[in-house]
Amino acid sequence: MTDNSDLGRKILVAGQGGKSTLARALAADLELPYIEMDALTYERDWVPVPPDEFRVRVREAMDSHPDGWVIDGNQANTLQGMPAKEADSVVLVNIPFARMMWRLFWRSIARARDKQLICGENTETWGRIFFSRDSLMWFLLRHRKSIGRRPDRFREWTRDDAQFILLDGARALNDFYAERGLRRG
Numbered sequence: 001m002t003d004n005s006d007l008g009r010k011i012l013v014a015g016q017g018g019k020s021t022l023a024r025a026l027a028a029d030l031e032l033p034y035i036e037m038d039a040l041t042y043e044r045d046w047v048p049v050p051p052d053e054f055r056v057r058v059r060e061a062m063d064s065h066p067d068g069w070v071i072d073g074n075q076a077n078t079l080q081g082m083p084a085k086e087a088d089s090v091v092l093v094n095i096p097f098a099r100m101m102w103r104l105f106w107r108s109i110a111r112a113r114d115k116q117l118i119c120g121e122n123t124e125t126w127g128r129i130f131f132s133r134d135s136l137m138w139f140l141l142r143h144r145k146s147i148g149r150r151p152d153r154f155r156e157w158t159r160d161d162a163q164f165i166l167l168d169g170a171r172a173l174n175d176f177y178a179e180r181g182l183r184r185g
Contacts, residue, residue, distance in 0.1 A: 008088020009068030017095025037073025
């Protein structure tokens with residue numbers, strides 16, 4: 001069994017293309033609460049929470065687990081880097097854009113088909129995947145350049161005494177799982 005305690009007790013996992021699965025694996029391995037920021041972002045029927053209320057929700061989630069947490073999410077701009085500034089480790093999953101979009105496409109299809117709950121108590125629909133301006137795929141396409149600058153932004157918010165781990169590509173992500181004895185799903 002691998003000891004992952006070097007990551008600390010407060011871990012932020014951000015990026016695209018595997019962050020949620022990795023965050024859940026770390027939370028299970030370290031026996032820490034898992035906090036999904038997307039679930040704090042939306043009410044039922046994809047109604048977005050106002051930014052001020054979202055910040056309060058995240059703060060309350062972090063404060064309700066003073067002994068540690070694993071947070072999964074990218075809303076750092078809205079949060080002014082709050083979780084990154086308090087994390088012992090920031091792990092950024094940086095999968096190449098084309099691969100990330102491919103994975104997102106197929107994951108969205110499976111979620112819509114299976115009516116999986118996501119982002120709290122919401123579900124993907126065919127219309128939301130392909131035709132909605134709120135689609136995650138459209139968001140990623142519109143913000144492709146800023147997504148490419150995420151590593152710099154998260155590194156900037158990470159405390160000097162905290163670890164910043166950049167998993168640059170699918171191989172680095174797979175190696176991280178293997179080296180740390182983590183299991184997906």
